[in-house]
Amino acid sequence: MMYILVILRRIIIFFILTLLTQIGGVVYLLNIFLYKYYSKASSCFKQFTFKLLGFVTLYFLISIFIVPHAAKQFGRVSLPIFAGDHIKPLNIITCLLNRHYVNATLKASLNDVAKQINMQYPNTVINYLDANFPFMDGFPLFPHLSHNDGKKLDISFHYLDAGTKQSTNDCPSFFGYGICEEPTGREENTSGICAGSGYWQYSFIRSITPQGNKHNFIFDGKKTKFTVNAFCENAKISKVFIEPHLKKRLKLMDNKVRFHGCQAVRHDDHIHVEVN
Numbered sequence: 001m002m003y004i005l006v007i008l009r010r011i012i013i014f015f016i017l018t019l020l021t022q023i024g025g026v027v028y029l030l031n032i033f034l035y036k037y038y039s040k041a042s043s044c045f046k047q048f049t050f051k052l053l054g055f056v057t058l059y060f061l062i063s064i065f066i067v068p069h070a071a072k073q074f075g076r077v078s079l080p081i082f083a084g085d086h087i088k089p090l091n092i093i094t095c096l097l098n099r100h101y102v103n104a105t106l107k108a109s110l111n112d113v114a115k116q117i118n119m120q121y122p123n124t125v126i127n128y129l130d131a132n133f134p135f136m137d138g139f140p141l142f143p144h145l146s147h148n149d150g151k152k153l154d155i156s157f158h159y160l161d162a163g164t165k166q167s168t169n170d171c172p173s174f175f176g177y178g179i180c181e182e183p184t185g186r187e188e189n190t191s192g193i194c195a196g197s198g199y200w201q202y203s204f205i206r207s208i209t210p211q212g213n214k215h216n217f218i219f220d221g222k223k224t225k226f227t228v229n230a231f232c233e234n235a236k237i238s239k240v241f242i243e244p245h246l247k248k249r250l251k252l253m254d255n256k257v258r259f260h261g262c263q264a265v266r267h268d269d270h271i272h273v274e275v276n
């Protein structure tokens with residue numbers, strides 16, 4: 001019975017790590033082969049600590065030295081981890097979980113757009129959110145089911161600091177999602193319509209995200225509009241998703257700007273871009 005429980009626990013951990021990081025499950029299995037060395041530790045606590053440290057060390061060694069090279073075989077490249085060329089992850093955890101891979105076409109488009117934005121708005125950083133995993137088409141980046149081919153990327157809106165009214169490269173949500181530029185009473189309330197149609201997931205992230213930092217930021221509609229239009233003007237970009245009320249408010253006319261549908265999640269906290 002004990003043996004079955006151990007196997008069951010390992011299967012659950014394998015699936016959770018694979019779901020979150022793609023390679024985490026495989027690293028977990030590799031680490032199990034080293035358990036015989038950890039079992040020499042004198043106490044259960046020490047054994048657990050060694051197992052955890054073993055996993056973390058293996059995970060980062062593989063993520064840093066093997067994954068970026070292997071990903072190239074799948075046509076994927078890593079986005080910048082630090083703020084080079086005006087592009088960076090909003091939260092470094094995106095990179096630690098290997099969720100920052102795109103194909104070369106999308107990376108080139110992102111670089112072009114970042115340069116274009118900085119000609120108009122110097123020192124602007126594009127904060128990227130979830131991109132794709134490094135390997136295999138069709139392997140979804142949970143919870144974004146469409147981010148499964150290296151062709152999709154989420155980026156943050158631009159904001160002003162509410163205190164100084166100056167442009168800032170920070171964002172209200174620490175992970176980029178869940179703090180929304182919501183519709184006013186006069187605007188189309190897509191999230192309300194989707195929720196009313198039974199799509200409970202549409203605003204789920206909004207409902208679990210702390211909103212305490214929202215009042216420290218003002219949505220920079222002008223710069224966000226410039227960014228969306230810069231993506232639309234890029235020949236390789238095929239679609240841009242943003243919530244319908246923001247499309248209307250910002251007067252985004254390009255037909256690449258689309259509504260993603262109620263089966264997705266709301267896009268008044270970030271922009272989704274993709275290439276063909």
Ligand SMILES: [Zn+2]
Pocket residue numbers: 144147152153154271272273
């Ligand atoms: Zn997306």
